[in-house]
Amino acid sequence: MQQTKPHTLSGFMELLPGPQQQMERMMAVLRETYALYGFTPLDTPVIEAADVLLAKGGGETEKQIYRFQKGDSDLALRFDLTVPLAKYVALHYGELSFPFRRYQIGKVYRGERAQRGRFREFYQADIDIIGDGKLSILNEAEIPAIIYQIFTRLGLKRFQIRVNNRKVLNGFYESLGLTAHAGDIMRTVDKLDKIGPEKVRTLLTEEVGISAEQAEEILRFMAIRGDVLPVLERYRGRSETFDTGLDELRAVVTHLGDFGVPAEHFAVDLTIARGLDYYTGTVYETILPDHPEIGSVCSGGRYDNLAGYYIDKPLPGVGISIGLTRLFYVLNEQKMLNANLPVAPADALILPMSPDLAPAIQLATRLRASGIRTQLYAEDKKFKAKMGYADKLGIPYVLFLGEDEIAAGAVSCKDMATGEQIQLSADALVQHILAGLAEKNCGPIIQPD
């Protein structure tokens, strides 16, 4: 037979079974947590009409899009989950109830230049709350509480949710008479972490073209750390926008406390701006202090107009997105995934040792009915090969069922971790395995520092 060399495209993550089990665990935590907060799951097509997907106008993204003809149709693969959400809400507006809270975990496509740790197909895990005309500020406080839950449930100990408010920034620049320059200033200030305040000062005066005093004022503002709100109060009264933003920021910080988010997990950070032409209120980033090179692992914010390019309805919202594929890649690279959690395809492997397979089959059915993931192994192999199979896959329990066991109404159970082998009745076996699994599965997905 003529053969083709099998390969997977570069920039496309394809995991081996072990890591895939870890990825599934992470996805399950996201799904469960999102659902606990009253978000409903959505699933939209991967392919959309190109004119629909690009209705907003693309910019940077447009160059990366997978776009192609099929018959007479001009099609494209979704490059995020926000545009499909906007389309969904506009299209089904009359059938939805607002606030509409949805989560979606799905693959998106961007034809980026291939490089290590960059993916062309990757999962995003998004939540959004969409209002019809209005939306309570409480939603903006709830979002970081959800981020906190997610990362805590994943087992992450050291992370920080950074919060800012675009009205605070816009109002501040307005008070300096710099509204026309606000975009350029924010893009420059965004580089503070990377290039430091001196270089930012130079860029602000030489490239953005503001005065040295204004640059100084901006750098002083951006340097506000620690208990930020009382310092911001001193700026109150200079701009209505600023005052509104400060009220919102205070509400978010106060409610975060009510939600039980510990102070060490969040901070107001005035340097954060996020997508300039989109966000209008609270904005979020989440960083791992021990891994600053990763950047933000969960970002988002409040916007005023989700779907203006589809529908004449003001649809404000707030949302966040976790770049799941990249997060998984980084956690795996950094050896932060808990290697003690089982990744085997089964909890128990049954080795029938008699020609009649019926007792082994019945035992398998019994275990599965008790929720124990069970594999029947009837292949014609040497005993050593069978044990090697269980060992290589990390299956924690191997069960032998020979004539002796069948006659005694018992099963021999070998714990592959300890090597201990005991004979048990089927009832006792189920309890023994369930207790063992509860112990093996109880650790966090991300390992303790």
Add this chain to the structure above:
Amino acid sequence: MQQTKPHTLSGFMELLPGPQQQMERMMAVLRETYALYGFTPLDTPVIEAADVLLAKGGGETEKQIYRFQKGDSDLALRFDLTVPLAKYVALHYGELSFPFRRYQIGKVYRGERAQRGRFREFYQADIDIIGDGKLSILNEAEIPAIIYQIFTRLGLKRFQIRVNNRKVLNGFYESLGLTAHAGDIMRTVDKLDKIGPEKVRTLLTEEVGISAEQAEEILRFMAIRGDVLPVLERYRGRSETFDTGLDELRAVVTHLGDFGVPAEHFAVDLTIARGLDYYTGTVYETILPDHPEIGSVCSGGRYDNLAGYYIDKPLPGVGISIGLTRLFYVLNEQKMLNANLPVAPADALILPMSPDLAPAIQLATRLRASGIRTQLYAEDKKFKAKMGYADKLGIPYVLFLGEDEIAAGAVSCKDMATGEQIQLSADALVQHILAGLAEKNCGPIIQPD
């Protein structure tokens, strides 16, 4: 703002939140059941290199494939989950343990002509067991036991798994000296259900070109019903292939009993052949007797050579595929989905009735920690609009937290189904809601006949 009319491509399923919840439930049952049988989840890219995806040669499928250029790359969207599995196993052969048992639930793409109930993007839910060189017959018996579990867990009462063996068919045709015509005969016999025996007889003699006696012999064979195996025994000894097939068929039927599959849920059906150039042993179809128009909802079989077009290793296997999107569509159309199961995004909606939101937030956190999906509703709306929101979404419990309740350390809980409203402590509330949810969620996904 210039606007684009939002739309979803025809042939692409996009569900409203209620039906999506039902779809998610079905997927969860598939995932859980597959995992219980020791299958490991896989996730392969939606996009593959076109030469890899089409290595086997396409035939009918090739015309339907979504294929496009991106830069210098000739790419295509997967049209099933079997070719990606073959690629995966060939590519990662050295890193896998055999038998390799995997499940995959994923979207596949076929540019079929758009028509009602036909989808261009649809989920397949596949399991396969791949051996390295050999594979025990027990695996072929286990597959229908899994199908039985799936449909039983979904709540379906009336379904029948039909089993046949390609060696029985091939051996039978061999014994008639018709090996060269076997393919044409099977394609013709496949029409028995639709056009009846007389027309099949005519096609066999006039188009396939076999004798009237041979046609008669074939129709008599295909008409064997009821307790098929004893009748087949009478054919033993005429062809070695037939005898091997009959032994396999007997083993599958016997083990199905051991697996506890009730007799009314399976039958040997000699008319089933499935994919002619692929399957070599046991083949399966699953039909709903009350809905013959649906055709098979779960099909598959045993094959000898999964990945010959990629790798010089004989990789026999057995697998089945559920066309999930189509199955969901049909169940929904036929009103077979249990409308009594909750599809709300949340189990409880908290309406804070005091300016201080802290008690409501703390209650939400408490409920969520107990696994109750909770939405905090702080929008500035009239009371009636708030209740209408809960009602429209089908949220079963609405919780009021006013000054009186806060002072009394209690919550008012309205059961939206009964209209009953009671005041409870937070502890009692959690128990009350959990008990109510257990009752509401206990029904099957597919409603009882």
